[in-house]
Amino acid sequence: MRKNQHQITGGSMNRELAVFVDQTTWPLPPELPQFPPTFTAGSQSFALNIPTLLLTIGYLTTPSHASGVSLSEFWAWVRYLHAIADDPDLRLTPAFFELDAHQKTILSDDFGMGVPIYWLMDRLQLGPIADGRYFIDRIAACVNATTLKPKKRGPGKSPDFVARDSTGIWHIIECKGTQTGGDYRKTQLGGLGPPPTGAVAQKRTIVFPAGYAGQRLACGLQIGVQGGKHASSLRVIDPPADEKFVVGPEQMIYADDAIIRAASARSLRLAGFGASSAAMSAPGGATPRSRPISGRYERMRRETVAEKQARATEELKNRRDRAAFTADKRRYLGREIEFDLPAPIVVGKRIVRSVRVRYGVGVDFLGQLSNHPLVDEPIQEVDDSTQAVKERTTIDAGRYSARMHVGEAFVSEIDLRA
Known part of the structure; x- marks a missing residue:
């Protein structure tokens, strides 16, 4: 192999990931949520496509x-191709494992979100996904509720998704996500307290009414390094925690609005429709929390x-100027970008x-x-086409490619590409 070439592996873009689902953290029947029938309790292996x-x-x-x-719209996450070590299981190369603390935190957060959501997409048949903070802000604006602004970290932080x-x-x-080790992952996942800490305290900041409420998961990814004692592993739990932001049955129409807007706005932004994305995500003003006031x-x-x-009207009027392509026999407008890899x-x-x-x-x-x-x-209630966003999010992997659909x-x- 020539200098500066990074070997991914012999013909496969998959990595084995150790997953442990702790069924003992779920409540005993008949209490809810029940342990999902699509989950397997205990240790298991998952083939993760890079x-x-x-x-x-x-x-x-x-x-x-x-x-x-x-930056995530363009190139930042592509560099992670060079972060994956040439091992059958998921590990980082030493160069990426030894990044400075700030960059390590970014990588840990990115992988810590991407890996568990990837694992959950099929097992929970996930459709649209919203940022927890956006979700709370949008519903609060719709129902004219006064809520504390979610914190960026700590017990008052909204759940990730x-x-x-x-x-x-x-x-x-x-x-x-962490590269520090199993003990630190335990700290991240947290405990009951009092007061509750870590993910235990965050994941039930939002509570749905009976008949709508599903899983309340906390997922911790420990990321291993090439040559290290342990490979990467994912731990999934469902511990209880205090309830804080309650969505009532009469407010579920606004929950649908919030998650449709979140998924639509994210998709529009990625496809290059920035003005339309801003209009979709915050129609009432500068932020999702904006609503009519006085003075x-x-x-x-x-x-x-x-x-x-x-701005949105003008952008959508000129939508035919965007790159047009077909995927799975469906027509799309957006953008196409090709990056030369650093190596x-x-x-x-x-x-x-x-x-x-x-x-x-x-x-x-x-x-x-x-x-x-x-x-x-x-x-x-206004646009029937947005119902497509509520369909399943699916992912398909080829030998040298991958595709994601949101409905x-x-x-x-x-x-x-060669």
Whole structure:
């Protein structure tokens, strides 16, 4: 192998991941939630596909609501191709394991979100996924509720993700990642206290009514290094914790609105429709929490809404200027980007020198959205096309590629190219 070439492995982009599901942390029947029939208690092995993991990381780290540019939309997560060691199980190369503390934290957070959500997508038949913080802010604005702004860390932090599955059941997922070791993972997952700590305290910040509530998971990824004693492992638990933000049965219409907007806005941003994404995620003003007020601030809010609507309308009017492509016989508009890798990687007999990434939003979805790009009422009551976002999120892996679908509304693809 030539100098500066990184070997992925002999013909496979998969890595084995050790998973442990602690069934003892679930409540005993008849209490809910019940242990999922699609879960296997105890230790098990999971084949994790690297390109699919990269797509998942890129999708999850793109915020539902953001101003400006997010690096995760472009190249930051592609560099992780060089982070994966040439081992049959999931490990980091020593160079990435020895990054400075700030960069190690970013990598641990990214992998700590991407790996468990990837593992859960099929097992819970997940559909749209929303950032927990966005979800709380949007519902609070819809019901005119006064809530404490979620903290960025600690017990008051919102859970990482809220997800709705294909049957209409809602799940709360808190994700942790560390390169420090098993003892630190235990700290991250937390305990009952009092007061409750770590993921135990965060994952039930949002509580759904009976008949809608699903799993309340805390997932901890310990990331191993090449040559180290332990490979990477994922631990999944369901401990109880205090209830804080309660969504009542009469508010579920706003829960649907929040998660549809979150998934749609993220998809629009990735596909290059930034103005439409901003209008979708925060139709009432500058932030998802914006709502009608009084005095001069209300005038400023209305001016912000009008400006966002004008930008979104113009962007959707010119949507045909975007890159057009077909995936699974469906038509999409968005963008296509090809990156030269910092150094080639070897996958089997192929020397990969670049990566092509495509993001697209369905043509029909964009057409319907162009009729009313900015409405503050529940979006599913106005635009039937947004129901596509509530369908399953699916992932498919090829030998040198991967693809993610959010229903028929959004697609992302990654191809490793010679």
